[in-house]
């Protein structure tokens with residue numbers, strides 16, 4: 083009988099899940115899906131390994147669903163597939179591991195307490211990430227759980243990359259650059275050696291552009307993170323769907339002193355009203371902006387590309403050069419237009435771009451003669467969590 087390894091990624095209003103067959107060497111996907119709109123208009127959808135819809139359910143509008151109800155629904159769905167009772171381990175995406183958790187960890191009561199204490203560092207995410215851990219610990223106390231952190235992969239950054247130029251009174255309290263999207267970067271770094279026609283040095287100096295709703299860049303030196311654009315929070319660096327990215331801190335003082343805004347109002351502007359949405363006034367979704375003729379939508383995309391190219395320059399400086407550029411996540415994997423524009427603006431560093439390959443989705447989108455190899459590498463953060471969970475819990479064959 084196969085062992086099932088479940089991966090959960092819980093946010094404030096959704097829980098995404100992926101279930102893997104732990105008896106396969108490469109952790110074959112059994113099903114994945116999500117419960118969305120927990121506190122507004124809850125709906126469930128699941129897909130099989132081929133990406134075909136295999137289950138769906140919508141609650142009445144106005145019904146609210148707690149995280150616990152959503153997990154119960156996911157468990158019932160898995161039981162219906164005949165896999166629920168074989169649940170052997172659960173892996174969780176947890177945004178913040180702080181300075182302490184630099185690797186995935188088996189969750190104990192002590193670990194959970196420590197993770198709760200990191201909530202002030204990620205108040206919008208950490209409590210939601212931890213909720214399913216509590217729920218599963220209560221319902222299935224014998225099932226081992228593993229926490230995997232978005233920050234952990236960046237623990238290899240040198241101090242000069244992670245430090246802010248702030249007084250020690252603040253750095254002592256943990257105010258430093260942690261970096262995020264680490265599970266995505268780690269997954270991509272495991273894929274680099276598998277790329278066909280790998281140019282020499284592809285494991286040398288690599289800049290990875292994770293361009294999803296959230297977006298960041300990471301500088302990988304021989305597969306290890308040495309710099310990244312996100313910092314203390316997931317606000318810094320690139321312009322994103324609804325987040326501003328890099329911002330002069332003086333703007334915050336202006337918002338407080340001159341506009342009389344309080345912390346929650348500023349948070350709303352920086353996290354939910356800025357980025358592609360704020361600049362275009364239209365949408366934070368790249369597909370909508372690409373399809374639009376509106377001049378503000380055009381400018382939002384121009385700024386988005388410009389910010390990526392400028393920040394890529396800083397990653398290249400941290401690496402003292404670049405051998406490989408990788409695009410990943412929703413925009414990086416699917417928007418040929420964004421990839422072309424970024425590469426045009428980065429041509430100075432030795433990119434000889436192959437537009438035909440780009441439109442055909444690569445995976446290599448630079449010419450053979452290009453000094454810098456440019457690739458599309460689809461990310462899979464859930465599989466990375468599943469691998470860590472299996473390694474730590476030794477969920478093996480039989």
Ligand code: ADP
Pocket residue numbers: 293294295296323366367368369370372411412413416417418
């Ligand atoms: P998340 O960070 O939530 O995981 P994704 O990695 O799925 O997000 O990325 C979502 C983004 O990818 C959205 O802005 C969406 O518009 C964009 N995207 C998805 N497909 C395409 C496409 N074909 N062309 C352009 N943008 C796309």
